[in-house]
Amino acid sequence: MAALLVAALGTGCGAGGSETPDKAAKAKAAGAAGEQAGAAGALGTYAEKLKALQQARIVAAKKWGLLKPPLVAPQAPKEKPEITTRDGFEVEGQDELPPVFTTVPTEEKVVFLTIDDGAEKDPEFLKMMQELKLPYTAFLSDYLVRDNYPYFKEMQAAGVTLNNHTLNHRYMPALSYEKQRQEICGQQDTIEKTFGKRPTLFRPPYGNYNEDTLRAAKSCGIKAVPLWNEEAFPNRMDWREWDKDLHPGDIILTHFRGKEDWKGSMTDMIRHVMKTVTDKGYAVARLEDYL
Numbered sequence: 001m002a003a004l005l006v007a008a009l010g011t012g013c014g015a016g017g018s019e020t021p022d023k024a025a026k027a028k029a030a031g032a033a034g035e036q037a038g039a040a041g042a043l044g045t046y047a048e049k050l051k052a053l054q055q056a057r058i059v060a061a062k063k064w065g066l067l068k069p070p071l072v073a074p075q076a077p078k079e080k081p082e083i084t085t086r087d088g089f090e091v092e093g094q095d096e097l098p099p100v101f102t103t104v105p106t107e108e109k110v111v112f113l114t115i116d117d118g119a120e121k122d123p124e125f126l127k128m129m130q131e132l133k134l135p136y137t138a139f140l141s142d143y144l145v146r147d148n149y150p151y152f153k154e155m156q157a158a159g160v161t162l163n164n165h166t167l168n169h170r171y172m173p174a175l176s177y178e179k180q181r182q183e184i185c186g187q188q189d190t191i192e193k194t195f196g197k198r199p200t201l202f203r204p205p206y207g208n209y210n211e212d213t214l215r216a217a218k219s220c221g222i223k224a225v226p227l228w229n230e231e232a233f234p235n236r237m238d239w240r241e242w243d244k245d246l247h248p249g250d251i252i253l254t255h256f257r258g259k260e261d262w263k264g265s266m267t268d269m270i271r272h273v274m275k276t277v278t279d280k281g282y283a284v285a286r287l288e289d290y291l
């Protein structure tokens with residue numbers, strides 16, 4: 001990081017044309033000193049930013065009833081990790097289909113929060129996530145979202161990426177290729193029209209898919225199909241692996257659900273999942289930074 005900053009600053013610190021060798025040497029020395037001071041200043045800014053984030057999280061954690069403030073994630077990787085298909089279909093040309101995975105390859109102690117469907121539109125949840133400055137990614141199904149687009153526009157304005165979870169949340173393997181295409185491309189078009197941005201990520205309802213699903217998704221412009229390794233509820237975690245633990249790069253699924261479906265609110269769910277994540281020494285990172 002420091003090296004990067006110095007390099008970036010170095011280009012902006014050119015000394016002007018000098019009349020004599022002596023003056024040139026002085027100017028060069030001044031330039032070098034300026035670079036050092038500049039680099040220290042910039043590093044200070046980064047440290048300050050980090051400190052401000054930690055401070056904001058301490059305040060927000062108290063306000064929202066989290067026992068510990070969320071840990072700060074390391075900076076986004078300079079190079080995105082190579083995603084390999086999870087269990088893979090034995091099909092020709094499989095490499096060209098969007099990869100399906102439950103964990104992002106990384107050594108960092110980070111996990112990713114993904115929130116599906118869109119039934120519950122809890123304003124407290126938006127406020128909580130903004131104040132805690134926690135990144136997450138939404139996978140929306142239009143039939144649940146269309147009665148309140150402004151809620152999701154507010155979410156998007158806060159920096160959340162809105163992704164594809166089909167128009168009507170059907171069980172994909174039961175549908176023909178054409179029907180699947182309508183469900184996926186239809187939602188691509190709806191999100192693009194409503195929110196101004198075409199998604200690149202798709203999650204099939206229930207995590208169920210077949211080869212047609214991936215072919216259809218690809219034809220609609222989908223680049224990757226993230227599933228999940230844990231599911232978060234207001235009072236528990238469901239683990240997909242035998243060790244019942246988080247792993248670096250795990251994707252956590254949860255839902256836009258409220259007290260009608262759950263024994264708690266969305267803010268209860270965040271309190272619970274963040275206790276698990278923080279107690280285990282993990283930070284929540286932004287999925288888009290890694291894909």
Ligand SMILES: [Zn+2]
Pocket residue numbers: 116117165169205206
């Ligand atoms: Zn769903």
